[in-house]
Structure formats: C-alpha cells, structure tokens
Amino acid sequence: MKIKILGASKNVTGSKFLVETKNRRILIDCGLFQEREFKNRNWEEFPVEPESIDAVILTHAHLDHCGFLPKLVKDGFSGKIYCTEPTEEIAKIVLLDSAKLQVEDAEKKRKRHEKEGRRGPYPEIPLYDTEDAEKVFPLFSSVNYNSPVKIGENILINFYDAGHILGSSMVKLEISENGREKKLIFSGDIGRWNKPILSDPTVFKSADYVFMETTYGNRLHESKEEATEKFINIINKTVKRGGNIVIPTFAIERAQEILYYLNKFLNEDLIPHLIVFVDSPMAIDVTEVFKKHTEYFDEETRNLIKNGQSPFSFPMLKLTKSVHESKAINYIKGSSIIMAGSGMCTGGRIKHHLITNITRPESTILFVGYQAKGTLGREILEKKEKVRILGQFYPVKARIEKINGFSAHADRDELLKWICGFENLPEKIFLIHGEEEIIEEFKEILKEKVKSEIFIPSYLEEYTL
Ligand SMILES: [Zn+2]
Structure with a gap:
C-alpha cells in the first residue's frame, strides 16, 4: 500500500x-x-x-x-x-x-x-x-x-x-x-x-x-486546577477594572467546556454574577448536538445531567443568535463575558468584539485555544503593537491572556x-x-x-x- x-x-x-x-x-x-x-x-x-x-x-x-x-x-x-x-x-x-x-x-x-x-x-x-x-x-x-x-x-x-x-x-x-x-x-x-x-x-x-x-x-499544559484558578483570577481582575472579558472561542467543545466551568464558578460564587454571552450561532447549534448526544459524555457529566444540572443552560447565560442581539452587546453597561467565534479570530463575530475591546486597557482578550501561525489570533497573542482587523489597523491596548489548560x-x-x-x-x-x-x-x-x-x-x- x-x-x-x-x-x-x-x-x-x-x-x-x-x-x-x-x-x-x-x-x-x-x-x-x-x-x-x-x-x-x-x-x-x-x-x-x-x-x-x-x-x-x-x-x-x-x-x-x-x-x-x-x-x-x-x-x-x-x-x-x-x-x-x-x-x-x-x-x-x-x-x-x-x-x-x-x-x-x-x-x-x-x-x-x-x-x-x-x-x-x-x-x-x-x-x-x-x-x-x-x-x-x-x-x-x-x-x-x-x-x-x-x-x-x-x-x-x-x-x-x-x-x-x-x-x-x-x-x-x-x-x-x-x-x-x-x-x-x-x-x-x-x-x-x-x-x-x-x-x-x-x-x-x-x-x-x-x-x-x-x-x-x-x-506542557497547565493543570486543570491551575487553569481554572487563572480563569477565575482573570475574570475577577477584569471586572474590577470595569472591562469586558472577550474570549475568542472555538464553537466546538471549547465553548461547551468554558460554559461547564463558568456554570461551576457561578454556582460556587467564585466570580461575580455577570452576564455570559455566547455570541456565536455556531456554538449555540453545536451545544444542541451536545444536548442530544449525552451518550457520548463521560460518566460524571451524564450523572450531572441526570441530577438536573445542565452545564449548557444557566440563568446568567445569554445565547445571541441574531446580528441585532449581537450588536446590542456593545451597549451593555458594566462588565460581561463575551464568547464569540472564530477561535483563531480568522472570521465571524469575534472581529467586531475585538474592534470594540482591543483598544481598551480595562478589557481582556483571553485566548483559551491554539492560535495557528499567520492568524489574527496569533498576532494578538504575540502582542504585536497593532493588528489589522477587517482592513483597518488597531493598537493593542487590552490585556492579552492565554490559558493553555483548556486545550x-x-x-x-x-x-x-x-x-x-x-x-x-x-x-x-x-x-x-x-x-x-x-x-x-x-x-x-x-x-x-x-x-x-x-x-x-x-x-x-x-x-x-
Ligand atoms: Zn481537532
């Protein structure tokens, strides 16, 4: 062969x-x-x-x-x-x-x-x-x-x-x-x-x-414990500064896993009760597939669901499917967590949230996934002085953070x-x-x-x- x-x-x-x-x-x-x-x-x-x-x-x-x-x-x-x-x-x-x-x-x-x-x-x-x-x-x-x-x-x-x-x-x-x-x-x-x-x-x-x-x-990735602790800290510090936490999110798995953790943090009062936006029609659709195929989950998550605790729906969670709802996020006062795709910032709604937040020192751009060479995500992660988004250059003023532990x-x-x-x-x-x-x-x-x-x-x- x-x-x-x-x-x-x-x-x-x-x-x-x-x-x-x-x-x-x-x-x-x-x-x-x-x-x-x-x-x-x-x-x-x-x-x-x-x-x-x-x-x-x-x-x-x-x-x-x-x-x-x-x-x-x-x-x-x-x-x-x-x-x-x-x-x-x-x-x-x-x-x-x-x-x-x-x-x-x-x-x-x-x-x-x-x-x-x-x-x-x-x-x-x-x-x-x-x-x-x-x-x-x-x-x-x-x-x-x-x-x-x-x-x-x-x-x-x-x-x-x-x-x-x-x-x-x-x-x-x-x-x-x-x-x-x-x-x-x-x-x-x-x-x-x-x-x-x-x-x-x-x-x-x-x-x-x-x-x-x-x-x-x-x-080596950070351990699960290190990753969750870092995540909690980043959220709390950004909220103190009055900024948003913008998470370029892969719609598949990462989005659902981040939701799993945020739901846990909120339940345990480890972070303030701020709104969590999933501004990605794709992540929302994929979450539906997760809900349908629980037989592919591990035992722990299957048991969690059996006990009526879905990690994919909690009171602070807002799923924004329409463009209108997505644009409305810009007018929300106070801090929020914005998860949007694509995960490497190569397309999708994340670009608009980056434009709104990348020049704000109080906001955080938090990467939770791999950023391939030559992608906008990689450029931001490498802290280039300015980056091109939708054809225009913007100075990178927001805090740039990365958690590898969720890989x-x-x-x-x-x-x-x-x-x-x-x-x-x-x-x-x-x-x-x-x-x-x-x-x-x-x-x-x-x-x-x-x-x-x-x-x-x-x-x-x-x-x-
Ligand atoms: Zn893969």
Whole structure:
C-alpha cells in the first residue's frame, strides 16, 4: 500500500492522508488549510483525482479535518464519508458556517482589492458556497465506536474514542494485501485525560504503522486546577477594572467546556454574577448536538445531567443568535463575558468584539485555544503593537491572556503517554499535525523512549508500506 501525505505535515491544518491499496483509495480526513502561508493549497488542483477516491474517513468535525469536503465533492468525489453521528451533525454545522465565511470573505477581498487597485494572492471567489456544502450531506454514513466496517474486500475500519471533541475518533485500518495483514492507526487529534464532558483517549495494544498528531509536542499544559484558578483570577481582575472579558472561542467543545466551568464558578460564587454571552450561532447549534448526544459524555457529566444540572443552560447565560442581539452587546453597561467565534479570530463575530475591546486597557482578550501561525489570533497573542482587523489597523491596548489548560489537545507528556501505551510498539511512527520545529523537538524526545522508526513527512510525500 501507499500513503500519500496531502496536508498537516510540518504544519497543523489541512489534514488529509490518502491510503492507497491495489484497488481502493481512502482519504483519512479532508481538512482545510488555515495558515495564511498554506491557504493557497486549498485552491490548487487536488493532487489526486477526487473522483478516484472511494471513501473518506472523518476523525472529527474540526474545520482543519473536514473543511475541504465541499471542494472535494464539487471536484468529483461521490463516495461515502464514514464518521460518528455527532461528527456528522457537527460537521454539517461547520461546513455551512465555513461556506458562509468563504463567500463573505471572498466578497470583502474582492471589494478591498478593487478599491486598492490590486489583485489578491488567490482568486477572490469563494472556495465553495452553501449549495456545495449541502451536497456533502447525503454522503455521510455514520458509524459507532468499536464497530468494524468493511470497505471493499480487504479493508476493515474501526473507530475509537479520541477524547478530543464530541464524537472524535481515532481510526484503525486493517488492510490485507499480498497475503499479509497490516494495521494502521490514525490518531486524529489526541484528546486528554480527565477532561470535563469527554471520556479519556483510547490507548491501543498494537499497530504496525501509526500516524500521530503532535500539535503540542514540545510543551506542557497547565493543570486543570491551575487553569481554572487563572480563569477565575482573570475574570475577577477584569471586572474590577470595569472591562469586558472577550474570549475568542472555538464553537466546538471549547465553548461547551468554558460554559461547564463558568456554570461551576457561578454556582460556587467564585466570580461575580455577570452576564455570559455566547455570541456565536455556531456554538449555540453545536451545544444542541451536545444536548442530544449525552451518550457520548463521560460518566460524571451524564450523572450531572441526570441530577438536573445542565452545564449548557444557566440563568446568567445569554445565547445571541441574531446580528441585532449581537450588536446590542456593545451597549451593555458594566462588565460581561463575551464568547464569540472564530477561535483563531480568522472570521465571524469575534472581529467586531475585538474592534470594540482591543483598544481598551480595562478589557481582556483571553485566548483559551491554539492560535495557528499567520492568524489574527496569533498576532494578538504575540502582542504585536497593532493588528489589522477587517482592513483597518488597531493598537493593542487590552490585556492579552492565554490559558493553555483548556486545550483539547494532549500536551507533550500526554502524547508520550498515548504512544508509549501501546503494548507492542508500532514498527513505524509518522509524526504529523504540528509545526515543524515542534515535531522535530518531539521526535528527539520520542527517540529516547521507543525503538520504532520515526518519520516526519513532508507535504505531498509518498510512502510505500
Ligand atoms: Zn481537532
């Protein structure tokens, strides 16, 4: 078999790995490139004829894992897309949102370039629109954890809980070819142990080849206790200054987890009773999927709900779906917590809240998630003197804070715990889904722990296994 690397290699986004056997082509994940320097790859001709791909396996519903599907379908893919039910439901929300942003961004870009009399680095047409996104939906085929599915004669696929976001999976492929059977595991994004809402990541007994993510391969997250304490402090200090706490929030998992904590803080009187806005139609829709699929929660959260305590609805919580309600937030007197998307500030309503708050020293911009290179979020986090938002420059005067402890990604030690948890270590380990320097660092550490051959694939590289 051959594995062709089509993304998330020496970078974090655009996850796509093509597994090619004698008579099948299976794409593991179909993510969008989001880093500024790699975005043009979304527009380039796809390295493999989309029509020739038999199936897509989706590990989870994050945009960098599913966001390229509408383009793939538009260009000729018509096979099944295998994933869990929550992944399918969340992916639909994500793709519709992405289509809307693609259309809006292309239009804005076109207008701006027209005004400036120049042409952009890539076409000012959307990569796909709502109609394209909707054409993906009939192709979804939902699977359960630990329930093998046969794809063709020689391939068995099986999904396992990754503990990363609701419905997220690690995928095992058992491929028999030329009289030998090989087991491949794609880690998807590896979650964390002892997180609220979700179960722990699955640890495996054996595999021949493992493709593992390394987003945080060179660092350790704060502990849950440190993270919550920091969160409480930031809220209390900002309220004292009379500012707002603006949280660029990933709509999936992070939003629900932050709500879980805020509900807890309010119940325990650890923070003042200020209004919490979830100003993200997407986060609101995803929360509905959470409410529907409580069977994917960990036992603790299931019990909480059984006792009538939903972390997803509490008295101070205001869900603002309409633009009108969103704009009204600007006129609220006193401090409030504003959660809005997108999580890396690359689009959505957060940009408007940043414009209102980034020049106010009393406000706090609080990052609770990963900020990829080249995104507005990363620029703010790196405390650039001024940043461009919607075509205009603003000085960064607000306090900039970051809490890593809420990450949905395993940190260095958790990644090591996962890979070293194999009873029989894999023959080959491929380190993917991480920035190049980070992967290199992780490789050096991992080399000391395992005897497996370790590879760092490059974009478009091909391996014969
Ligand atoms: Zn993810």
